[in-house]
Every structure is written in structure tokens, then in C-alpha cells.
Amino acid sequence: MSAVRNGASWIVSFVPLLSLGLLTWPVFTVLAVRARSWPLAGAALAYLGLLVLEIWAIESDPVRDTVFDVCLFGLMVGGTAHAIAVRRRWFRTAPVAVDLDVVSAEYAVVAAGTITVDTTQTVESAPAQRVLDEIDQLVEESMRDGEPRIGYDYDDPTYPDCPNPHCEESWHGLAITERMELMRDYGEVDVDYDYHADDSLVLCPGSAFAGEWPTPPRIREPEHPVVQVDPAPEPDPMAEAAARADRLWTALARPALALVVTSWLLALVSMFLAPTQWRWLTVLVGAVAPVCVGWLYGRRAELFPAGYVRVHVLARPAVVFAVGLVVCAGWLPFRWARNPPLEAADGYFALIVACALACVGHAVVQIGRVLPVGAAETDPKAHGENLVVLGFGWMMFGLPSTLLFGWVTSYWAYQPSAVWAAVAINALLVAALFVEAGTIKIITKARDDGDLPMIVFFTIGAGALLVWSSLRIAATVFQS
Structure with a gap:
């Protein structure tokens, strides 16, 4: 498959996961067609049955909850x-059925030297075919006693060279011209x-x-276009230092962003599950968060010079405390999960509190x-402008x-009000x-006149x- 088709097949393969199983059976129906x-049509029918069973099991009941979980996992x-x-198989051409009996019969007709037109008439082989057969017969007769002693087979070491001391070719009868060499x-x-109209210099x-x-x-020399290759520019020490600093601070900010994004996805998934x-x-x-910090610690020798992380991070003790705060904040929801009664x-x-600390x-x-x-x-x-653009991206x-996801899926969600938790986390970020x-x-003091009013407004x-999302969560009675 081409690169485009390969990428498209991977995207389609994750439709069942991204659609929460709702589009699993349509995907396999299209693929079966x-x-x-x-077999793929049978799989599409089975996934449709799982979806129907999942819809039936939405009601709050211990047995139906288990059935719902199994169906959701399967889809x-x-x-x-x-x-x-x-x-x-998305981009594979469907096989074409071939009748081997018909092919064998046609091959037998061709081998016999005739082509069947109908049940009463036959036409002899074309004259061109007879000429080719005669050539094959002559070649077989000439090769019957082995390879000829005179003749060039592209690897014969005994084949003579051109006697011209200025020519490096093997023996040739025709003159070699400049245009032929080009x-x-x-x-x-x-x-x-x-060749007969070639008036270029004779080599x-x-x-x-x-x-x-x-x-x-x-x-x-051949008139190839001459490409001017500029010499490699000298490395800019300032640019290298800026790129290295960007890698370090991006890695230090990654645990907080990863914690917020994970909480946001968890809030969306909880729409279809009971709190238990x-x-x-x-x-x-x-x-x-610990995984992100561990990744930075394990790759420090490959990404940065010796002692770079220690010098730049320990010189800012507040940054070390902030990273530790993010790691500890991630375990607040887990402490709630371990301590019933469950609300x-x-x-x-x-x-939301864990994301706020992050x-x-x-x-x-x-x-x-x-x-x-x-x-x-x-x-x-530039750093301030990047943060503004990132904030606009999450807002837009x-x-x-x-x-939109909460509104569309509220018809099938177990507790649609859980979407306000995802909205609150997104608004907080x-x-x-x-x-x-x-x-x-x-x-x-790196700001324009309109920067601060716009930032304050948004x-x-x-x-x-x-605040609105938090009030909606507090006023909602969630299913247990």
C-alpha cells in the first residue's frame, strides 16, 4: 500500500475506539462489502448484536451493568x-474468479497452432507467429553445439577490445559520435x-x-543543470542553546499537561460508566505525571550535556517544588476512589482540584x-505569545x-451530566x-497595548x- 492508503487504514482502524463502539458494526459492514x-459480514452482524445488547443493558441493574461493560469492551x-x-483489506483489490477449465482449453488450442473461431471454422496461426517460430528454430540449431566462439555475451573475457588506443570500448563496427556518448x-x-543524420564530432x-x-x-561535459550547493552554515550557539532550553522546559511542563488531559478524557469516559x-x-x-518525570530523568544524558538539568533546574527551587506538587496532586482522585462512601x-x-494544582x-x-x-x-x-496561542487552541x-460530544452522546450516556466535569477541566486549563x-x-514588559485587555477578557x-460547570456538578444527583 502507498503511504496515504496505509495512513488511512490506520485511521479507520481506530474508529471503533474513538466512537466508543457505536460505529464498529458500520465499519465492518463497509469493509465486508x-x-x-x-466472514467480515458475519463479524459486522455480531458487532451489531453487541450494540443492541449494550443498549438493552443501559438500565441500572447489577447484572445489566456487567453485560454493558462486556459489550462496551468488546465493541x-x-x-x-x-x-x-x-x-x-481496505485497499486490496477483490479477487477475480478464473475458470481453470476454460484457460486450459484455450492454452491447448494455442499450442495446437490454431485459434478456434466457432464450432465449424478454424484459422491458421498468423504469419508473424510462423516467422517467430522459424527464428526460434534457427536459434536452437545455432546453439546446439554450445555458445559460438565469436559473439559478445556481455561477460566474455575473450571478446576483443577496440584497437583504437584512444577508445576504451569493446570491438564495435559503427563509429561512436559525441551525441551517442552524451x-x-x-x-x-x-x-x-x-544515426545517418548525426553530424556531431566523431570520437x-x-x-x-x-x-x-x-x-x-x-x-x-554533459549539459546537466549545475546546482549550486551552499556550504553548510556554521551552527549558531544561541540557537542551539535556545533549542536545548525549549526541550528542557517543555519536558518539565509535560507532567502537568498530561495530568490535565488524562483527567479530561477520564471525565468523558465516565459518562458511560457507573462511579463504581x-x-x-x-x-x-x-x-x-511520575511517568513523564521518569522519562526526563532517564533521557537526560541523551538530550542535555552533563549537569545541564541540575544547573538550570536547581537554580530555580520553585520549579522543583512545582514538579513535585504535580506528582502528588495526581494521586488525590485515587485517594477518593479508595475511601467509600462513594459520591x-x-x-x-x-x-478538578487535582487539575487546579497541576x-x-x-x-x-x-x-x-x-x-x-x-x-x-x-x-x-515569544514565550508569552506561545502560551496565548495554546490557550486559544484549547478554547477554540x-x-x-x-x-458537542456531550450533547450528541447524551442520548446513550449512562450519566450525561458528567460532561460538565470535562468542561470544567478544559475551562480551568x-x-x-x-x-x-x-x-x-x-x-x-514584553507586551503590546491590546494584549492584557484581551487576555483578561478571555x-x-x-x-x-x-464556576458554572462546578455548580452543575454540585446540583446533579449521579447514578451510583
């Missing part, structure tokens, strides 16, 4: 694994070339030439990056997609990014949405 496969995880296993250099023959008059061998004229089922998924929230609203507020740690890291400690490796103005894409950007612009909007 394209591949003309009865999402099982459907995705199955789609990955058969993904190459076509060899280019690697292709000019379709309009005519070798032919191996059968009689007389004194003339000195060949100077051969012009999804509360144990909070282990992922607690583990994601879904308490669990969602535990997620946003505080993220802000300390981003603001500490521009503090005047040692050599300046970060452009404060994260919040609308969360609300947007507000934190705008606050970080505004603080950096104020500290470094921060107030995200904060209002956060």
Missing part, C-alpha cells in the same frame, strides 16, 4: 483490535535520434577503420523559565468539541494558560464557565 468477505477494544488485524551519459536515448571511427587513428577531439466502575481509572491520573460529585471535584505547577514552571537566572535562553515575548477546539501568558507579559470567560 469492499472485500466481498462473508471498543475488540473491534479496534479486529480492525487493525484486517486493515490491509546520450549514454544521460542514461536514455533521444527518440528523434537518427572513434570504428574498430574496422584502416589507417592512422586520429586523436579524438575534447568531449564536452470508573473510579479505579483514577490510577492512570496518578501514574501519568460521584466528590470524585469529580477531586479531579495548573499551578504548570504556571510556576512557565513563569520560572523567564526569570533572570544565568544566561537568558528564552525569548520572553477543546471546549466546543467537549460540549484555558484560564491557567491565559493567566500564565499575562503574568509573563507583565513581568518581562480569562474571565473561562473562569465563568468553570
